Amino acid sequence: MLALVKRIYNSISFVTVLIAIGYALIAFVLILFPTDILKDFPSIAITDKDSIKFILSFTIGGIFTLTVFSYTMVMNVLNRSISNYSPRLIPLILHERHHQVILGATSGTIIYSLIMAVQVSSVNIGELSSLAAPLAIVMVVICIFLFIYFIHSVSQSIHVNYVVHRSYLNTKKSIQNILDMKEGLSLSDNSEEKWADTIAFDSCGYLNYIRMEKLISLSEKHGVQFKLEKQMGTFVQIDEVVLSSSSPMDKKLRDEVKRCLSVDRSEPVDVIEIGFKHLVEVAIKGSSPAINDPGTSLIAIDYLMQLFILRKKIPTFNSYHSKEGGCVFFELVPKDTLKAYVFREMEHYMKEDPILSEKLRSARKMLDS
Template identity: 30%
Template structure:
């Protein structure tokens, strides 16, 4: 039985497939081939052909040779291009992070190129089978169709050059990081803009709202907010999503709260639950924390013995610091507005700043704790965040709690005096931003080393 949720899941899986756009373009070329054959022998087209005779074929043998060559050549380009895609995905998974693979698969430009190849092949084959003997012993040659096939073949060659250039750039770590950074920052900026346009200071007391359990198990990824808010507005109710995006829920887990008791209205409850999305892949468009996670994992991968690229790790750390600074502008409770009076219908629990620090810097700290260069840059990243967040008491507290863990790791694993001097200088820079807490951190750093 196809429920609305299953239909939505199948639709999402289909549009995120590497074959979606190629399939759509293949259908477009097929329809264009049918259209071409339907007008090929009309009087107006015959008149046009007289003016294009220089570029039109006039013999059966030439037409078959051209079309066969084009179809075979483009098939070779397609095979090579698909092979390149698989190599890139395998390389990205091995050297960067498996989590970046869905983003590379769904890159529309590559899918469009592959779709154009498939469409050109289909078009050439249809033109080829329409070269046939007529009753009066003449041969019907779709000259206009052959011309279009030749044009598509030339365009395919140009697209092949573009494809090789693009696919070679796609695997470069700097380009991957820059794309992740820009995309993640844009998603954060969209949330900031929405909250600034409709600023809300007073939120309801969600503790007294009625809990709603999940009807399925899986990773919670978000909701169809437009459809959900339309239902909420129609029934004049409000919802609060308790869990973070990416949280794994089991059937019956209370991941929602409602300001009305819906236990006696199972039909409405089912309509609401069908608006929520559960799947495995992580797309930045769903939530900015997936972008942060992917950047963090690239940094960890760069520190692995097989790759050993601390420069990439440092660049990823700097990007994380900028994105976390942007995150400070977002309220911990997010919301979607659909009421005519501007009040929210749907409230979302944002991942806290403290959780983001833990989730993204803990893997880096564990893998790089013996590397003085990387750990110094981690301290510098925290110094930069503190420079912006020093007036935010909650964020400052989270930052110094985590800085304590960093200092403890440095004391335990880095004993070289030169590296420790660099760490000391960075801690002194933190003291200049937050004198009292920074001084305590500096004393802790020196005292633990003296005791050891």
């Protein structure tokens, strides 16, 4: 259930659909409760049926063209990201809420105009709202300004600095989430702990998301310790144990714990190690003969070094203990293992480039000091 909710929330259509529904509700309100709020402003109050039809028809045609152009630009950005950077960066681009707001406003304007056009064309039409046509004009003006901003935003999002910086910020946020828990992190011996119950899923996928705060509160409330048997971001097989508990769980608690875990088909972009992996892929692809853009590789390496500096601030741990007695055992990929993976991959593909090879050597030296 959590995986489905998260997939819907992160979908490019989520905010767009909500805004479009809002515009549709405005149209239905004006139909059901026609208002003459502009009666004191006769110069802008439009009640003539033919004039309203013309304005709504013009709005539908113009904004439809604008919407198609907007969606085309989004698809071009995604295609460029796949070709030049990494297809795994696409979720970060799709998470851009302002793009979804703009697409929602244009789609909503079309829906509003269509609903009002049907009402105006009805043979059983009663009183017409004097606000219907002026409101459509206001929506068109808003869409034009949003489109200007959209052009600016899309032109930025195709730059490699912007794309890589987005990946860096997303990974930095994941590291900061762990650092915020620093006071409760500890290295505990759980080898003698007996785990009485387990949780598995009847579907396979990546351990994508964990509601750690909720899991801790359940541990405090029921006096039970939990242990994540899989690291966040790893692939979970069908019926493979994901979590263990120190005491048996009833059906209610089991369901609550399951809602804290997400096994999903999408790649876990909020996991620290996945962020490092994305930047490594960008660096490697930039150094490939097909792309031949070592500048992109240098940028990705610089951001990787900054992330390693932040990652070193996380102490070695295997459990989190809250002040109220809650306990969850979980681990991250050790920083030395992560560093070995990152440099082994890049050194293998960049060994023929003298500038990139020197950059990697100096980066290793800086991290080892």
